[in-house]
Amino acid sequence: MDDELKMRIKRMIVERLFLDVTPREIADDAPLMETYGIDSVALFELVVGLEEEFDLQLEDTDFQIDTFKSVDSIATFLHAKGAV
């Protein structure tokens, strides 16, 4: 179940950020910002993608750098928000 969620996250990341990799090539624990050169613009796209893909709205307190660190941390966050 968690593998499915992480693949869904990875597909969304590749699509929204126009990454030149396949979803499978993104390691669960890879530091996304350093590995894929994600700036604030790309991070915003990621946030919008998460909100649309998982039908949630991020609160002010959700904007923590560690939340978006990796696919693992995003999956943990989504579980905590009850979005999955």
Added chain:
Amino acid sequence: MTSREYSQAAPQPFFLETPDAETPAAETPDAPSLFCVWRAPQNDNAARVWVLVPPFFEEEKSARRTLSEFARRLQNRGEASLLVTPRGHGDSGGEVGSATLSDWRADITRAASEAKRRAPSAEIILCGVRLGATLCLLAADESGARELHLIEPIVSGRVLVRDLMQRKKLRAMMTREESGAENASPNAARVLAGDLEDIDGWALSQTLRDEIGALDSLQSSPPNASTRILQISGRSELSPLLQKLAAHLNAKTRVVVARPFWTQNEESHDETVFAALLEAGE
């Protein structure tokens, strides 16, 4: 007339000054100068003239090159264009902190009047991006537009304001800033006094923020102009909001899977975007 001949006419930058009493926009005597770029085919006999309205705030900077290139390609196929910079942006006069949506809508109408003056026999086409698209929708009838091309129009102003605030938070999060943006702003004193609000690095008045927040394109009257909506994003399907707007306006739609050019800092010309833009006008 060959493509080469069309493209030989150099772009003509100019300032659109405060209108005189004979123009329809005379009710805005304090309107600032608007920086515009006019492009027309060499024979000056364009059948269509596009008024290009960029997105606003930070997006305007990123979109500039793409819109200029689009204008050049329109010229290559014998069509004229007037690329207008809204007040408070780029080289245009005025300040965002003092602007209202009515002001920006009036800027579009002024630009359309100027385009009509320069190409009296040409049809007016309004083409806007993001908030510029929404304002084109609102200004379409009074501008006499025959066609309306809306690139990712803002459907909900509330969502736009939220997005701007989110971008600010994300930037602060990545750079560990607390209130650096406010302190660096030329309007810092007014921001600190609460007169203006710093949103994504732009100082907006509460009036303007409330006006934007109240925008709802689904409440606008469908214009007389034939309308087309373009979505440019990573999504391969039209978003639910744009689907609703298209149904409301009886608009054609086009989905382009490409990076939104109004968010890119690097210069890049995506040919799929230009193909869609140019196809939209055929």
